[in-house]
Amino acid sequence: MKIEIVNRPFGLQVGLALPKSLNAPTKLGSQVFFLDDRGNAGLALGQGDQSLNSDQLRTIGGQICQAARMGNYKDITIFIEYFKSQEDVSKTVQAIIEGLILGDYQFPDYKTKKDDKPLSIDNVGLIVNNDSKIEETRRRIEEVKIYCQAAFLARDLVNMPASDMSPRDVKNKAQEISQKGKFELEIFDKSALVSMKTGGILGVSSGSKNEPYLLHMVYRGGNKKRIAIVGKGVTFDSGGLSLKPAEAMIDMKSDMAGAADVLSVFSVLNDLKIDCEVHGIIPCVENMISADAVKVGDILKMYDGQTVEVLNTDAEGRLILADALAYAETLDVDQIVDLATLTGACLVALGERVAGLMTDDLELRNDLERAFADQGEAIWPLPLFAAYAEMMKSEIADMANVQSGKFAGAIMGGLFLQRFIKKTPWAHLDIAGPSFNRKSLDSFLPAGATGFGVRGLLQWLTNVSSESRVAKQRQND
Ligand SMILES: [Zn+2]
Numbered sequence: 497m498k499i500e501i502v503n504r505p506f507g508l509q510v511g512l513a514l515p516k517s518l519n520a521p522t523k524l525g526s527q528v529f530f531l532d533d534r535g536n537a538g539l540a541l542g543q544g545d546q547s548l549n550s551d552q553l554r555t556i557g558g559q560i561c562q563a564a565r566m567g568n569y570k571d572i573t574i575f576i577e578y579f580k581s582q583e584d585v586s587k588t589v590q591a592i593i594e595g596l597i598l599g600d601y602q603f604p605d606y607k608t609k610k611d612d613k614p615l616s617i618d619n620v621g622l623i624v625n626n627d628s629k630i631e632e633t634r635r636r637i638e639e640v641k642i643y644c645q646a647a648f649l650a651r652d653l654v655n656m657p658a659s660d661m662s663p664r665d666v667k668n669k670a671q672e673i674s675q676k677g678k679f680e681l682e683i684f685d686k687s688a689l690v691s692m693k694t695g696g697i698l699g700v701s702s703g704s705k706n707e708p709y710l711l712h713m714v715y716r717g718g719n720k721k722r723i724a725i726v727g728k729g730v731t732f733d734s735g736g737l738s739l740k741p742a743e744a745m746i747d748m749k750s751d752m753a754g755a756a757d758v759l760s761v762f763s764v765l766n767d768l769k770i771d772c773e774v775h776g777i778i779p780c781v782e783n784m785i786s787a788d789a790v791k792v793g794d795i796l797k798m799y800d801g802q803t804v805e806v807l808n809t810d811a812e813g814r815l816i817l818a819d820a821l822a823y824a825e826t827l828d829v830d831q832i833v834d835l836a837t838l839t840g841a842c843l844v845a846l847g848e849r850v851a852g853l854m855t856d857d858l859e860l861r862n863d864l865e866r867a868f869a870d871q872g873e874a875i876w877p878l879p880l881f882a883a884y885a886e887m888m889k890s891e892i893a894d895m896a897n898v899q900s901g902k903f904a905g906a907i908m909g910g911l912f913l914q915r916f917i918k919k920t921p922w923a924h925l926d927i928a929g930p931s932f933n934r935k936s937l938d939s940f941l942p943a944g945a946t947g948f949g950v951r952g953l954l955q956w957l958t959n960v961s962s963e964s965r966v967a968k969q970r971q972n973d
Contacts, residue, residue, distance in 0.1 A: 497600060499593055499637055501630065502621035505536075507571030508564055511578025512538030524552070527563055539563055539572075547582040550591040554872050557595020558939025565600075565614045573621040585626045586633040590640055594872070594951075596620065597644040598940035603655045642767050643871070643954050646760040647947030653756035654932060654945030658732035658749040662706045663780040666729055666755055670711045670778065673763050677715070684710040694779075694823075695796040696815035699806065701781035703736055703789025710820065713758075713776040715765045721772040721960060722829040724920075725953060726820050728813045728836035729755030729780035736783050736809030737792055744840075746934075750945060751813070753931035754835035755780060757949040761957070768954065771961035777824050779816035783809070795893045799823060800916060805893040813838045814909055815897060818916040825920055831860055832922040833956075834913065835949050841905025842878075842926040848937060849930050850874040851948065854910035855923035864923055867959055868952035875925060875952070878907050885911045925949065 505512070512532060514520055521528045524544035532538055541556060548556070556579070564572050574592065581588040600616050624633055653661060653669065667683060674681035686707040689697055694710065701708035730751035734740060740748070758776040765774060789809070790796070796804045796815065800822035804815065813836050824832050842852040853875040855861050861877060868875045884907060887899035895915060899908045910924045930948040933941060 497597060497617050497620060499620040499622065499641065501624050501634065501637075502573065503623070505573035505575075505623060506621055507573060507619065508537050508539055508567060508569035509573045509575070510539045510541070510560055511575030512536060514538070514540055525559065527559065529563070529567060537567070537569070543580050547580045549582050550587060551872055553579065553581060553583070553588060553591035554595035555939050557592040558599030559595075560592070561596045561599035561617060562939055564617055568615065570615060570617055571619040572617065573623060575623045577623075577625050585624060585629045586636045589622060589624065589633050590636045591872070593620070593637065593640050594644065595940040597640065598647065599942070601648055601651060601942055603652065603944060639768070639958070642764050643951045646764045646954060647950045649763050650753070650756040650760040650947035650950045651945040653759065654750050654753050656749070658782070661731050661749065661752065663701075663709050663729070663731055663782060664706060666731060666752065666759070666778065666780045667709045667711060669759055670713060673759055674713055677762060677766050679762060680714040682712040684712070692799060693797065694799040694819040696798050696804070696819040697779050697781060699790040699794065699796040700736070700783055700812040700815050703786045704782035704784040706731075706782045708779070708781040710823065711776075711778040711780060712823075713762055715762060715770070715774040715776075717765070717769075717771045717773055717961060719772045719961065722775070722827075723772060723957070723960065724775040724777055724824040724827060724829045724832045725758050725761065726777045726817065726824055726832060726834040727754030727756070727758035728752070728817055728834070728838065729778045730813060730816070731780065731782050733783045733810070733812065734785060736785060736789055736812060738809040739785065740810060747932050750932035751837050752780070753837050753927060753945065753948070756945075757835050757947075757953065760947065760950045761953050764954065765957075768958060770957050772957065774957065775824065775827055775829060777820050779820040781816055783812045798916070802895070802915065803893040805890040805896045807896045808898045811897045814912045817913055821913060821916045821922070825916075825918055829920060832917070832920050833860075833864070833925065833953070834922075835925045835927050837928040837931055838909045838926045839906045839928055841909075843929040845878070845906055846876055846929055848933060850876050851930050852876065852878045852906050852926035853923060854878050854880050854907065854926070856880055857921040857923065860921050860923050863959065864952070864956055867956035871951040871955050873948055873952040874930070878910065880910050880914055881907060884908060888912060
């Protein structure tokens with residue numbers, strides 16, 4: 497999809513003046529196709545009574561995409577001034593084209609008949625009557641394109657069936673991205689993990705014929721600030737011997753969405769010229785059943801030496817992340833953020849559109865909240881309430897991997913991970929809710945993987961690097 501600021505409209509014109517004979521649609525979400533007196537095709541959109549915020553504009557962007565596809569228009573022009581927006585022109589453009597691009601996603605699927613695929617949009621022209629903001633608007637358009645390209649990669653990776661996205665496939669993808677971006681990549685295969693004694697990763701993967709990996713990619717931007725992002729990569733989660741019910745297993749190819757986010761962020765770090773050091777760490781396994789599978793009651797000795805009694809083999813994400821976080825700690829980075837489809841409990845607490853944010857670091861919390869909000873990716877804090885940690889006591893090991901009792905499951909996941917963080921400011925994002933939808937939940941969120949987290953993380957890294965650029969400038973002045 498090509499998107500540019502233009503002077504002359506073409507194709508379907510969104511916001512073209514309605515002929516006098518037609519009434520403008522008023523209700524938010526309603527739309528009218530029309531031909532004006534000269535035969536130009538137009539689309540008028542209902543905008544409700546109030547000025548639109550970014551979230552509403554994003555939804556409208558997706559609706560424009562759907563309408564254009566329905567009317568068979570591959571080329572569209574959008575009159576930005578037509579929209580009643582609370583935001584300035586650059587942010588209005590940002591939200592509309594985010595919705596438009598994200599709504600235009602199509603998974604390169606496995607269907608053998610290609611003819612019933614919807615067409616996708618080729619050219620988008622934007623008419624912007626505000627010269628003072630034109631450079632800022634251009635910059636945002638470029639940024640949105642890159643962010644969405646990364647989100648699409650995450651969607652593709654998550655939407656792939658687990659048989660085509662095994663731990664080895666994730667490793668191959670990391671190699672491909674690293675070679676292209678000239679990143680360092682360290683691959684710890686099974687024998688390396690045995691000598692490192694990563695009991696969590698080895699334990700969880702022991703029931704699968706697909707061997708595990710721990711992947712470590714490094715991007716060295718110019719600045720001193722060093723960040724690690726860690727993504728849970730369970731390419732399929734059967735639950736292990738604590739087997740999931742059939743219904744709950746249907747979406748489990750999506751249990752590597754955190755890993756997909758990390759890979760996708762790396763795929764565009766060079767394009768965004770991010771100015772800090774970023775470490776991408778992915779523990780990657782398949783949680784399956786066999787005679788070799790980890791058993792309920794087994795004790796695993798983790799990478800940092802702590803012991804864990806496995807009381808439920810379906811609480812496996814925290815076991816592989818514990819090793820990955822302990823490994824991240826050895827890198828002496830300034831901040832660690834992990835993303836994981838960790839608990840069904842987070843889905844119960846916050847629903848399908850909101851991720852749980854757990855951290856004791858206020859600055860990191862504020863920075864992440866600001867960045868994710870800017871991208872319309874909702875995250876909400878849950879407390880790492882220390883007294884609850886008592887509930888994961890084990891009689892014979894340092895801790896159990898699940899709590900006694902059935903409440904506060906999302907927080908318990910966070911508290912478990914916290915045990916493996918010794919010194920580094922850290923935040924945990926439980927993305928189990930918003931990373932995958934069985935049905936489309938918004939005009940820009942098709943059914944399947946959403947790529948949730950990629951754009952928020954990129955915004956955060958962009959903010960971090962522009963702040964450090966300012967600091968550097970001050971030093972030089
Ligand atoms: Zn599980």
